Amino acid sequence: MALGSKKTRRVAYQAAALAALAAAAGFLISNTAANLAERRIASGFGFLDREAGFAIGESFFLRYDAGQTYLQALAVGVVNTLAVSAIGIVVATVLGTAIGLLRLSGNRLLRGVAAAYVEFVRNVPLLVQLFFWYALITDTLPGPRQALEPLPNVFLSNRGIYLPSFSSVPSLQGFNFAGGIAISPEFGALLAGLSVYTAAFIAEIVRAGFLAVPRGQVEAAQALGLGHWRVVQKVAFPQALRVIVPPLASQYLNLVKNSSLAVAIGYPDLVSIANTTMNQTGQAIEGVAIIMAVYLTISLAISALMNWYNARIASRR
Amino acid sequence: MKRLLNALLAVALLAAAAPFLQWALLDAVWRPDPAACRAAQGACWGYVVEKHRFILFGTYPYAEHWRPALATVLLLALWGVSALRRFWRPRLALVWALGLTAIGVLMWGGVGGLPYVENGRWGGLILTLLLTTFGLALAFPLSLLLALGRRSELPAIRAICVAYIELVRGVPLISLLFMASVMLPLFLPAGVSIDKLLRAQIALVLFAAAYLAEVVRGGLQALPRGQYEAADALGLSYAQKTLFVILPQALRVAVPALVNTFIGFFKDTSLVLIIGLFDLLSTIKLGLTEPAWSGFGVEAYLFAALAYFVFCYAFSRYSRRFERQVEPSASLRDIA
Numbered sequence: 001m002a003l004g005s006k007k008t009r010r011v012a013y014q015a016a017a018l019a020a021l022a023a024a025a026g027f028l029i030s031n032t033a034a035n036l037a038e039r040r041i042a043s044g045f046g047f048l049d050r051e052a053g054f055a056i057g058e059s060f061f062l063r064y065d066a067g068q069t070y071l072q073a074l075a076v077g078v079v080n081t082l083a084v085s086a087i088g089i090v091v092a093t094v095l096g097t098a099i100g101l102l103r104l105s106g107n108r109l110l111r112g113v114a115a116a117y118v119e120f121v122r123n124v125p126l127l128v129q130l131f132f133w134y135a136l137i138t139d140t141l142p143g144p145r146q147a148l149e150p151l152p153n154v155f156l157s158n159r160g161i162y163l164p165s166f167s168s169v170p171s172l173q174g175f176n177f178a179g180g181i182a183i184s185p186e187f188g189a190l191l192a193g194l195s196v197y198t199a200a201f202i203a204e205i206v207r208a209g210f211l212a213v214p215r216g217q218v219e220a221a222q223a224l225g226l227g228h229w230r231v232v233q234k235v236a237f238p239q240a241l242r243v244i245v246p247p248l249a250s251q252y253l254n255l256v257k258n259s260s261l262a263v264a265i266g267y268p269d270l271v272s273i274a275n276t277t278m279n280q281t282g283q284a285i286e287g288v289a290i291i292m293a294v295y296l297t298i299s300l301a302i303s304a305l306m307n308w309y310n311a312r313i314a315s316r317r
Numbered sequence: 318m319k320r321l322l323n324a325l326l327a328v329a330l331l332a333a334a335a336p337f338l339q340w341a342l343l344d345a346v347w348r349p350d351p352a353a354c355r356a357a358q359g360a361c362w363g364y365v366v367e368k369h370r371f372i373l374f375g376t377y378p379y380a381e382h383w384r385p386a387l388a389t390v391l392l393l394a395l396w397g398v399s400a401l402r403r404f405w406r407p408r409l410a411l412v413w414a415l416g417l418t419a420i421g422v423l424m425w426g427g428v429g430g431l432p433y434v435e436n437g438r439w440g441g442l443i444l445t446l447l448l449t450t451f452g453l454a455l456a457f458p459l460s461l462l463l464a465l466g467r468r469s470e471l472p473a474i475r476a477i478c479v480a481y482i483e484l485v486r487g488v489p490l491i492s493l494l495f496m497a498s499v500m501l502p503l504f505l506p507a508g509v510s511i512d513k514l515l516r517a518q519i520a521l522v523l524f525a526a527a528y529l530a531e532v533v534r535g536g537l538q539a540l541p542r543g544q545y546e547a548a549d550a551l552g553l554s555y556a557q558k559t560l561f562v563i564l565p566q567a568l569r570v571a572v573p574a575l576v577n578t579f580i581g582f583f584k585d586t587s588l589v590l591i592i593g594l595f596d597l598l599s600t601i602k603l604g605l606t607e608p609a610w611s612g613f614g615v616e617a618y619l620f621a622a623l624a625y626f627v628f629c630y631a632f633s634r635y636s637r638r639f640e641r642q643v644e645p646s647a648s649l650r651d652i653a
Contacts, residue, residue, distance in 0.1 A: 014473035021477060028504045035503045109326050123629035124622040125584035128598060132622065135614025260489035264591050271491055284499035291492045292484075299487040 032285070039282075047281045048074075054276055056268045058184050070277050077273035078294055084190055084269065085256045085298075091195040092255060093248075096202025103207045114203065121200035127261055129197055134189035134265045137161075144176050153180070160184045186267035190259065198255045202248065209244035210236060241313055249306030256298055260291075270294055341619075351609040364613045365620045368604040375440015375595040381432065385443045388420045392446050400635055402642075420447075436514045440595030442624075444514075448586045448596065452521040453579060459522065460529035465559065467530065468537055478530075485527035490588055493520045498592045517589045525582050532578050536571030537563065576636035580629050587625070597624065 036043055048071040055066045059076045060083040102114035121129070138158050142148065147157035153169045155162040161183040162170035170180030183191075213236050221235040262269035271291055278287035344359025349367030365372070374385045395416045398404050424443070427433035439447075466478035485493070497520035502510065511519075540563060548558040568575075590599040601621045605611055 010471055014471050017471075017474050017477060031506050032503045034507060035505075038507065107323065107326070109323060109330070113330065119630065120622075120626060123580070123584075123626045123633065125587040125598070125625055127587045127590065128618055128621045128625060131598075131602065132615065132618035135618055139612050139614045257489040260491045261588070261591075263491065271489070271495075275495070278495075278499060284495075284503065288492055288496045288500055291495070292488045295489055295492065296484070296487045 041282050043283075043285065045286055047277075047283050047286070050281075052277070052280075054280070056273065057266070058187065058268060070281070073273050073277065074270065074290065077268060077270035080267070081256075081259055081262075081269040081271075081294075082298075084187065084194070084262070084267070085259050088191055088194040088198065088255055088259065089252050091191065092198035092202055092251075095195060096199035097206050099199060099203035100206025100210075103203060104210055118200045118203050121197060122204075126193060126197045126258055127264060130189055130193040130261055130265050133192040134185060137185040137189055144172060147172075147177070158185065161188055184267075186262070186265055189265055190262050190267045190269075193261075194255055194258060197258070198251055201251050201254075205244055205247045205251065206240075209240035212243045213239045238313075245306065245310045245313060249303060249310070252306070253299055253302055256302065257295060260295075354613065360616050360619075361613045362616060362620075364604065364610055364616055367610070368601075371441070371604055372597070372600045373441045373443075375444065375600050376438050377440060378432070378434060378438070381426075381434065384423045384426065384431070384434075385439070385441070388423045389443045389446065391416055391420055391423075392443070392450060396450075417450075436512060439514070441600045442597050444595060445583075445586055445597040448518060448521060448589065449579075449583045451518055452525050452582060452586065455518075455522045456525035456529055456582075459526040460533055461564070463526060463530035464533035464537060467534055482527045482530050485524060486531070490520075490524050490585055491591060493524050494588060494592050496520065513592070514594060517592060517594055521582075521586065521589075524585070525578075528578055528581075529575065532571050532574045533567065535574060536567035536569075539570045540567050573636055573640045576632065576639070580632050580636075583628060583632070584625065597621070 049069055051066075052068060052070045052073040053066050054073070056064055056073060056076055058080070060079050062072070062076050062079055064072060064076045099114045099117055102110050103118070105111055105114075137160075141156055141158040144155075144157045144159050147155040147162075149155055153164040155170055155177055157177075159176050162177045162179075163181040163183070164170065165179075165181045168179040170177040170182070217235055217239060218231055221231045226234065259269060260271040263272040263275055266272070274287045274291050278284050281287075339359070341360050344357060345362055346354045346357045346359060347362050347366060349363040351361075351363070354361035354363055370379070370382060373389075374382050377385050395413060398412070399409060422428060422431070424439060424447075425434060425436070463478050463482060466474050467482065469475050469478070494517060497516040498513065501516050501519070505511070544562060544566065545558070548562040553562065587596060587598040589596050590602065595603070598621055601617050601624075605614055605617055
């Protein structure tokens with residue numbers, strides 16, 4: 001009775017699952033090959049060396065013009081994604097921590113404001129918020145000639161935000177500003193949207209982290225005569241951090257993935273540039289594969305980094 | 318001192334809120350008149366008033382708008398009834414089946430004198446609600462299989478489930494939607510084609526299943542080992558053990574987290590705008606392309622935010638109340 005034995009059944013189930021998977025994959029691959037042949041699309045990554053021929057609105061660190069290759073265009077997209085994600089993570093962490101602490105404040109009014117922020121922001125889709133920030137910049141701010149100047153040499157207009165840099169201050173030249181640090185409406189809206197949205201989730205994590213510190217710990221520190229700030233810094237914060245870090249890591253991952261919504265407001269992130277590339281070349285499979293590979297790599301890198309940091313603070317008891 | 322601080326704080330908050338209230342309420346224009354809107358200092362809610370039919374029903378034939386309206390009410394009623402524990406009987410599944418059939422008949426038509434409307438013309442609120450409902454209904458069973466598979470003793474099955482879950486969770490939803498809209502047609506045999514709505518729905522189901530699977534796995538892990546061992550000791554088969562002992566308890570533990578995932582999914586359906594479907598957000602945005610109404614984006618998106626907020630907030634309130642009602646079963650705590 002070999003067929004009835006548990007071991008045989010285990011092998012049979014797994015073989016069946018693998019066979020079904022292989023059959024499905026084979027079916028899809030053969031269909032795809034036939035469809036590609038019919039549409040005369042050459043598969044493969046050869047197109048990356050061809051000239052892209054489209055301009056990109058903005059680029060961090062890398063120089064790019066329309067005469068360069070698809071590979072270089074996609075590299076600009078990756079750097080743009082990383083730039084907005086990195087700045088967004090910093091802003092969201094600061095804002096989220098502040099709001100999380102406000103939710104624990106002894107003042108009822110402050111607590112209420114922070115709670116309202118969290119409830120409202122978490123329950124509205126990020127895409128709506130991105131469109132809102134973008135409309136706020138482009139629809140309600142005046143043109144460059146009537147730009148608002150809330151602080152000296154800081155200009156707000158519907159063409160973007162201009163800040164002074166160490167080497168130069170922005171000045172009106174022709175139809176727009178030149179010099180200083182320019183923040184495009186697209187980048188500004190994406191950064192505002194990602195930071196405000198993620199901060200609401202981080203605030204809840206920070207709050208839960210501090211609530212998880214046993215009361216006795218704080219009381220003991222106070223009994224030792226430590227001041228309010230020393231109690232927070234030396235006793236409450238290090239213990240809260242252990243609870244905060246793991247969910248914080250997944251919020252960072254979400255922020256990076258959510259930065260892909262840039263395509264909806266025209267910030268040239270990886271998805272946006274890959275989308276243009278797919279439309280021009282018809283290399284849909286390769287385009288989607290590149291997007292997925294890059295995001296998987298970033299995800300794995302962030303979780304490896306956060307695991308390492310988590311192991312470090314967890315062992316430092 | 319503390320009182321003074323509070324008073325100062327309240328004044329500061331009022332000073333910050335006053336210009337907004339002035340803009341949003343006192344100076345606002347409610348008439349659907351773009352010229353009056355441009356002349357006024359305040360918000361232009363006239364945009365929403367003017368476009369409410371388009372926002373609710375998209376490009377559905379104008380004379381037939383009562384059909385998506387009735388379908389929307391019906392679908393919301395189904396959700397409302399399902400929220401009440403008193404109706405949690407097997408018969409509820411029958412009610413859903415009948416309700417969804419009625420909604421299908423209303424939306425497509427083509428029977429009983431109703432003109433046929435192809436699903437390419439569906440849009441607005443009902444599209445968002447349908448994508449959410451079918452997305453969750455189809456993703457949930459799939460997520461159960463994935464979660465059980467991930468905890469299976471069979472290495473090959475475990476590996477397949479882990480790979481699927483981690484792959485889907487590691488990439489943005491947009492990339493899955495792109496995959497569905499540009500790659501899915503290439504995957505199908507020649508001559509077979511599926512429309513845009515169904516393609517987006519497939520991507521949403523595959524996406525939601527991976528996230529729900531992790532929530533279900535959380536519930537499975539929360540069960541004490543004794544439950545598994547007791548079921549084994551009784552000589553139950555794997556199917557009996559899973560269906561009658563494990564899942565009923567694990568799902569009860571997972572309910573709050575499941576509802577949170579449902580809310581997230583409802584928000585995520587707005588991404589179908591990017592691949593060109595006319596969901597609620599899309600219809601709100603599209604009205605702005607009419608030159609007379611361009612430039613009122615802030616009002617349009619504040620309205621969109623409010624619309625999504627109402628649904629999500631109601632859902633999250635419900636889940637919190639539910640959490641308090643269903644203190645995880647006493648029996649479970651006694652054993653653990």
